[in-house]
Amino acid sequence: MAMFFRRLAKSAPITFSNAFRGSQSSSFGVIAATFSGGVLYYFTSSPNLAHLDSINEESQKKVALKSDKWLEFKLHETANVSHNTKLYRFSFDSDAELGLDIASCILTRAPTGQNDEGKTKYVVRPYTPISDPDAKGYFDLMIKLYPEGKMSQHFAKLKPGDVVEVKGPIEKLRYTPNMKKHIGMIAGGSGITPMLQIVEAILKNPDDKTQVSLVYANVSPDDILLKQKLDILATSHPNFKVFYTVDNPSKDWRGGVGYVSKDVVSKGLPGPGDDSLILVCGPPGMMQHISGGKAKDYSQGELSGVLKELGYTEEMVYKF
Structure with missing residues (x-):
């Protein structure tokens, strides 16, 4: 397990391949579990560890998360992915699954001091797990790790044995197999994580015939996260293609250069239509350029940018 974890972390920046490449899937990371409509029951028997009860009598599955209560999960180990990105593995009951639908995220929180009334203040941030959907116990x-990021700097200081408070799941896009014939994805930086969830779910399901095309933008080749893993998927599954573009290419770079343009979208992603869906996730500047950001209330907001100019409608685009 530890060796695989470090291998996963090191499968990030590797000098690129060709632009769009066909793909298939080795199962890399998503956290997926089916919520079967029944009420979920949980308990915590210790203030320091997450323990769980069965989801329901029919499935006899156990889940580690609780949507209305913060639970502590223990850090098992860490591994470097790139110069500014790390993998963190958290452990819990070895008979349980985490319990996320596709596509969902979790909330994490960390104390940041006290307010005027002496109550603890917290910083809260969402993250998308990238582990296997059926993984138990972790x-x-x-x-x-941003220099000024309150939560990411909290993670940077964690050591194995420390705990992080987690709550969830927080559902984003409810994915179902074959819901669209072709899904296009535009990701920037760590915005790749929800895309991994969906790609993994599609490629591991032989009955899901969805075509997936991913455009992944980064500052430099060294910033591309889990590139080797994406390349393996892209050479082993014909229904998955990936194209990389960077702002600052190296001398031997053979992918795209610059921002995601209309030309890149037109050539690499499915065109506007009822049978296609474009997913977007990345830093605010990229979101504004591609699709416009979300509304202040975190709803999808108005569609703008490159995608609107190319004729996509709000129903054809989902912003993470």
Whole structure:
């Protein structure tokens, strides 16, 4: 397990391949579990560890998360992914699954002091696990460590044995197999994580015939996260293609250069239509350029940018 974890972390920056490449899937990371409509029951028997009861009598599955209560998960180990990104593996009951639908995220929180009334203040941030959907006893987070990021700097200081408070799941897009014939994805930086969830779910399901095309933008080749893993998927599954573009290419770079343009979208992603869906996730500047950001209330907001100019409608685009 530890060797695989480090191998996963090191499968990031590797000098690129060709632009769009066909793909298939080795199962890399998503956290997926089916919520079968029944009420979920949980308990915590210790203030320091997450323990769980069965989801329901029919499935006899156990889940580690609780949507209305913060639970502590223990850090098992860490591994470097790139110069500013790390993998964090958290452990829990070895008979349980984390319990996320596709596509969902979790909330994490960390104390930041006290307010005027002496109550603890917290910083709260969402993250998308990238571990296997059926994994029991652990989940993995891939986190970019920003110098001024309150939560990411909290993660940077964690040591094995420390705990992080987690709550969830927080549902994003409810994915179902074959819901669209072709899904296009535009990701920037750590915005790749929800895309991994969906790609993994599609490629591991032989009955899901969805075509997936991913455009992944980064500052430099060294910033491409889990590139080797994506390349393996892209050479082993014919229904998955990936194209990389960077702002600052190296001398031997053979992918795209610059921002995601209309030309890149037109050539690499499905065109506007009822049978296609474009997913977008990345830093605010990229979101504004591609699709416009979300509304202040975190709803999808108005569609703008490159995608609107190319004729996509709000129903054809989902912003993570």
